[in-house]
Amino acid sequence: MHTINNNIYIYQNGDKKNKSILFIHGFPYDHNMWQMQVEDLKSRFHCITYDIRGLGSSPAGDGQFTMESFVDDVEFLIDELELDQPVLCGLSMGGYIAFRCMERMQEKFGGLIICDSKPEADNNEAKLRRASGIKTINTQGVQKFVGDFIPNCFTQSSINNINIPYKEILERSMKFDPSGVKGCLIAMLSRTDTSSFLSNIKIPSLIICGEDDKLTPPDVMKLTAEKISSSEFVIVPKAGHMTPIENPQFVNKVINNFLVKYFTGK
Numbered sequence: 001m002h003t004i005n006n007n008i009y010i011y012q013n014g015d016k017k018n019k020s021i022l023f024i025h026g027f028p029y030d031h032n033m034w035q036m037q038v039e040d041l042k043s044r045f046h047c048i049t050y051d052i053r054g055l056g057s058s059p060a061g062d063g064q065f066t067m068e069s070f071v072d073d074v075e076f077l078i079d080e081l082e083l084d085q086p087v088l089c090g091l092s093m094g095g096y097i098a099f100r101c102m103e104r105m106q107e108k109f110g111g112l113i114i115c116d117s118k119p120e121a122d123n124n125e126a127k128l129r130r131a132s133g134i135k136t137i138n139t140q141g142v143q144k145f146v147g148d149f150i151p152n153c154f155t156q157s158s159i160n161n162i163n164i165p166y167k168e169i170l171e172r173s174m175k176f177d178p179s180g181v182k183g184c185l186i187a188m189l190s191r192t193d194t195s196s197f198l199s200n201i202k203i204p205s206l207i208i209c210g211e212d213d214k215l216t217p218p219d220v221m222k223l224t225a226e227k228i229s230s231s232e233f234v235i236v237p238k239a240g241h242m243t244p245i246e247n248p249q250f251v252n253k254v255i256n257n258f259l260v261k262y263f264t265g266k
């Protein structure tokens with residue numbers, strides 16, 4: 001069941017009396033990315049997913065987004081849904097949002113789960129790649145951009161594995177509003193670097209990385225985890241950048257163990 005609040009599509013599963021987990025999906029995906037985690041956790045935890053503005057069902061509006069405006073949306077959700085120190089779980093772009101949430105308002109969260117992400121801002125090369133992505137959307141459409149981008153996020157063996165709805169994911173993202181996808185690219189290329197804050201993160205944290213993640217490789221994520229004294233680092237076998245989809249059984253187990261260790265799971 002979803003509600004629409006402030007033009008954001010919000011999906012809640014599980015009993016509100018249980019510990020809340022607020023999931024932030026990656027780019028260019030939507031809340032469906034977390035489907036297998038929500039299915040697994042909803043009997044013990046209050047699971048909230050939402051579509052980032054401009055992606056999925058949440059309308060793009062004028063498409064003028066910043067990482068800061070995405071963090072404003074997280075703050076809005078916490079206040080609006082009256083969440084009591086939820087565990088924040090973000091993948092990749094969702095992780096960029098989550099790291100900035102820590103810097104801005106760590107006290108509002110009980111725990112942090114980062115999947116396949118990094119605190120560093122885009123370097124020049126990455127900024128130019130984003131600019132080229134915007135050009136592709138303008139000249140050849142969002143379908144072409146998504147068709148080029150998404151295969152890099154998965155391992156070839158995940159793509160070939162019929163048990164994961166890869167084709168469905170691709171087709172869904174190809175229908176996203178071009179203004180929303182471009183707005184997210186601009187928000188990512190203009191985001192700040194949050195790495196100097198890592199040593200100030202004091203809440204229980206779990207850092208997860210796919211063993212074959214080409215975008216945020218394990219050696220890079222391990223360095224990030226080492227800077228967060230309250231963190232555990234886990235490598236996910238048989239997965240690239242999209243760990244929750246590529247190896248859901250493993251990721252669910254790791255997330256569940258983390259949540260049970262630090263929070264009450266009914």
Ligand code: MLT
Nearest residue numbers: 026027091092093094215
């Ligand atoms: C994501 O999965 O959210 C993206 O790969 C992030 C990015 O493009 O930097």
